[in-house]
Structure formats: C-alpha cells, structure tokens
Amino acid sequence: xxxxxxxxxxxxxxxxxxxxxxxxxxxxxxxxxxxxxxxxxxxxxxxxxxxxxxxxxxxxxxxxxxxxxxxxxxxxxxxxxxxxxxxxxxxxxxxxxxxxxxxxxxxxxxxxxxxxxxxxxxxxxxxxxxxxxxxxxxxxxxxxxxxxxxxxxxxxxxxxxxxxxxxxxxxxxxxxxxxxxxxxxxxxxxxxxxxxxxxxxxxxxxxxxxxxxxxxxxxxxxxxxxxxxxxxxxxxxxxxxxxxxxx
Amino acid sequence: xxxxxxxxxxxxxxxxxxxxxxxxxxxxxxxxxxxxxxxxxxxxxxxxxxxxxxxxxxxxxxxxxxxxxxxxxxxxxxxxxxxxxxxxxxxxxxxxxxxxxxxxxxxxxxxxxxxxxxxxxxxxxxxxxxxxxxxxxxxxxxxxxxxxxxxxxxxxxxxxxxxxxxxxxxxxxxxxxxxxxxxxxxxxxxxxxxxxxxxxxxxxxxxxxxxxxxxxxxxxxxxxxxxxxxxxxxxxxxxxxxxxxxx
DNA sequence: AGCGATTTGTCCGTATGTATT
DNA sequence: TAATACATACGGACAAATCGC
Numbered sequence: 129x130x131x132x133x134x135x136x137x138x139x140x141x142x143x144x145x146x147x148x149x150x151x152x153x154x155x156x157x158x159x160x161x162x163x164x165x166x167x168x169x170x171x172x173x174x175x176x177x178x179x180x181x182x183x184x185x186x187x188x189x190x191x192x193x194x195x196x197x198x199x200x201x202x203x204x205x206x207x208x209x210x211x212x213x214x215x216x217x218x219x220x221x222x223x224x225x226x227x228x229x230x231x232x233x234x235x236x237x238x239x240x241x242x243x244x245x246x247x248x249x250x251x252x253x254x255x256x257x258x259x260x261x262x263x264x265x266x267x268x269x270x271x272x273x274x275x276x277x278x279x280x281x282x283x284x285x286x287x288x289x290x291x292x293x294x295x296x297x298x299x300x301x302x303x304x305x306x307x308x309x310x311x312x313x314x315x316x317x318x319x320x321x322x323x324x325x326x327x328x329x330x331x332x333x334x335x336x337x338x339x340x341x342x343x344x345x346x347x348x349x350x351x352x353x354x355x356x357x358x359x360x361x362x363x364x365x366x367x368x369x370x371x372x373x374x375x
Numbered sequence: 376x377x378x379x380x381x382x383x384x385x386x387x388x389x390x391x392x393x394x395x396x397x398x399x400x401x402x403x404x405x406x407x408x409x410x411x412x413x414x415x416x417x418x419x420x421x422x423x424x425x426x427x428x429x430x431x432x433x434x435x436x437x438x439x440x441x442x443x444x445x446x447x448x449x450x451x452x453x454x455x456x457x458x459x460x461x462x463x464x465x466x467x468x469x470x471x472x473x474x475x476x477x478x479x480x481x482x483x484x485x486x487x488x489x490x491x492x493x494x495x496x497x498x499x500x501x502x503x504x505x506x507x508x509x510x511x512x513x514x515x516x517x518x519x520x521x522x523x524x525x526x527x528x529x530x531x532x533x534x535x536x537x538x539x540x541x542x543x544x545x546x547x548x549x550x551x552x553x554x555x556x557x558x559x560x561x562x563x564x565x566x567x568x569x570x571x572x573x574x575x576x577x578x579x580x581x582x583x584x585x586x587x588x589x590x591x592x593x594x595x596x597x598x599x600x601x602x603x604x605x606x607x608x609x610x611x612x613x614x615x616x617x618x619x620x621x622x
Numbered sequence: 623a624g625c626g627a628t629t630t631g632t633c634c635g636t637a638t639g640t641a642t643t
Numbered sequence: 644t645a646a647t648a649c650a651t652a653c654g655g656a657c658a659a660a661t662c663g664c
Contacts, residue, residue: 130632156648167634172649180427180613188649189642295387298380300424304609310557310575310600328557328575353557360607362551377651403629414653419630435630436661 131166132173143183143194153191185341222282225252240270240346241335249276265351266321290336290345302339308332321352328353378413379420390441400438429614452612469529472499487517487593488582496523512598513568537583549586555579568599575600
C-alpha cells in the first residue's frame, strides 16, 4: 500500500463517515502534509484520486471542500459511450447559422451555469439527419472565448462539439448535467425550425464541467416533438467488493 | 495550456494517427523528457492522463505500450442511486385513480415492450408534490398479473413502485430503458391533470428489465411542462486498471 | 542462478504562478 | 496590497520490475 493510496483511503473513509460533511472544507495540503508526515506531492496524489471520483472540489485561493459523500449502494451506468447516450445518433450534419459574442446577463448565467458578466461565444446551429429535409433540432452552444477556434471544425465534424473542444484544447469533461423540459415553439423558433408555432418541443439544456467543476461548455437545444425523442438506457452496476485491505 | 496538457495532446494525436501503432512502445520517460525539454514530473503528468483514458499501458522494467487507438469507451455513471436520478424530487404522494386488467394490443405492446396478447395490470395514478394543489403528473403503470398485490402498498409507500415490486417479489431490476418525447395534452389528459388542452408536456416511458432481460414493469408518465423538469447528472468514469489477473 | 542495465513507480524538497480573500 | 491555498514545474533519490547476459 503506497502512502498516497493510504491517505486517499483514509480521507475517503472520513468523508463517507461524515467526519467531513458535504460542503465543509478538508484540511489544506500543507496541513495534511504535516499531519501525515508525507510530502506535498504525496498529498496531491491522494487528492487527485478523490477529485477524479468527484468527492472533493479544490479551488485555488479557497481550499478544498467535500462535494459528495461516496455513493454507497447501486450505481447506474450509461450503457454506451458518451456519444451514444447523449447524442441522438452520431450521423447528424451541423449547419452553422450564426456566431456572436455575448455577455451573460443574470438570466443566461442562471440557465447555462456561467457567472454574470462572463463573456461567452454563442453559436447557433441546426442539426440535420441524413436524407431528411427538415432540421431535427436547433442548438445554441455556449463556448469559452479561448475555445473559439473549434467553430471552424463544427460543420465538417463527425463527432459532437464537446469532443472537438476536448481534443483541441486538451481538456476533459468530467461531468454533464442535463435538464429536459417540455415547451412549445414560439413564432421565431418555429420559423427557424420550419415548423408551426405552438408545436410541443423538448427543451434540453446541458452543462459540461471539468474535474475542477469549471464550466467548459453549455448547450441549449430545441427539438420539435415528432422529430426527436430522447432515449437513455441505464444498467444497474453490480456492487463490486474491494479486495480486503492489508491494514 | 500547460506543458503537460500539451504533451498529452501531442501523444494522443500521434497515437490516433497511427504513428505509434497499437502494441508498439512509445518513447521512454527519459527520452520524452529530453525531446520536449520538460521535467520527468511533467512527462509523467501527461502519461497519467493517457493512462486514465486507457490509451497506454506502462509496466516497470519494460516500457509503455499503446493499448488502444480509439478514444477509450468513456462510460458515464449516474451520480446517485436509482431513486435519486430517476425520481423527481423526494416525496411525492401517489393517488390511485384506477386499476384494471388489460390485454396488450399491438400498439400497447410496442409502447411498453410486452408481447401482443400478454395480460397486464394497468394502474392509473396521479403524483402530487407536498403542498401543491395541482398534480405534478399522471402515470400509468403496467405490472405483471403475479405482482398485482403491490397495488395495495402504493398509496402509503415512500419509495418508487419499482422498489416495491423488487422487495415484495424478490426480483431485481438490471436495466431501465427510458424514452422522453414532447407532446401536448389532449382534452381528456388535461381534465385529469387539471390543466388545459394543448399545453406541452413531457411524455416519459420507462421499461424495467431483470438480468434475463424479461420485462418486469413499464410506466408511461405525462408531466405538464411547468410542473416538471427531468434532471440528470452524469459523471465520466475514470479508466481503472484491473488487478493482475489470476491466470 | 546471479548480476547489471533499463524503465517505470514512489517519494522527497523547492520554487514560482495563479486565484481568491 | 498582502496573505492564503491550490496549480504547475523543476530537480534529485531510491525502490521495484523486467530483461539480457
């Protein structure tokens, strides 16, 4: 058992037992270093493990807080890759309608999880399925300005925009939060989608975060009812026993 | 862009492009260190990223070989237990409207995944949130006749119906397939839900299967738009190395 | 079997940058 | 501005695993 693994296990137990409550701060790196008599490198190695499991959230200048108690029982697992579950079929062509820089006001910030005043690049595009005349949906994508260069890749791409951002900028999505509500198309939306005002539609909002819980991207999609259904398959994960520890 | 991220991206591209073939070795840490003029720490940081994606496999004394060219099938993991993700909110009261035995015709069989001619028990109920007058949604539940005795437990229960079936009959759900479409309420539905015809609503169909892929239960829910939103949180699972095999 | 060379794994110390208060 | 705390990066040292002689 390495020191880092040992420390990670210890902290995990403390979090699971509630000794460090959700929302509370855990000791600073310097303090853990002293308390367990290890190097800072080892502390960070342990914390990295907890971050990757989503148990803690570290912020420079603030500290490290507990984000979730370890899920104890049964997990669900999406059955496929991120694409399969989240996208509707891979083969949809993208048609770029507009791109513009926007500054998030209160409403937008709340909707996509940004800070008010944050500058974002908004891309408006239509999704088309092969051999279908009408667009399957209309999507607004909000990107960070430093990721603006993926826009040129979108129309020819055969993969989701989020993958383009990941690959091109070396970031990695750790978490996706999704909200689906029913709405009906207003006149402007119906015109873009070549549908009729009042038609029911799925309103899908997704926010993509990295391991440090920073917002990397957000999408707002509008899908008229007859052209789209949102399918998910969950599979209960077998509870897997960890090998007995050598205390 | 950090040096480690940069190096990781470079190596990823080389692997994806086939410059380093699957099974072939990539340069040693010492060589990468020299070639990119970075510290070994940085090299290992980059390699760790590739390991966590399952792209490479490092072994002491041997070297590091490419394991997969593909973007490792990143799985998603629901963040909570089955209840937390699938249910909306915690405490919703159930109010039983009707129960009847139906024989699945073609349409129903297709919708809920049963065989045509199969006999099913249909329960109709309204979901109410505490301290709200209007029902949050209307749900039809299709049960196998041999599970009929859970009906009496529903109204007082503090857990989902699927859990009641599991506990009372010793079965276990292994898979849930869910479909969400947007629709608008017709007159009859609006009357039941005390809403107005034409209002948009989420139409949620779920089918529950056991490990042998047998249909255990199906639900069809109708949720008026302002009363319900469907929220999901996915977390990407890190690639985890299996312990050395017991060949 | 033994030994040394190679390569990754673990661990330590230190310095500097960046975000937040 | 100053202090705090995490992020990134550099360096060195030794251990453990593997391979070839």
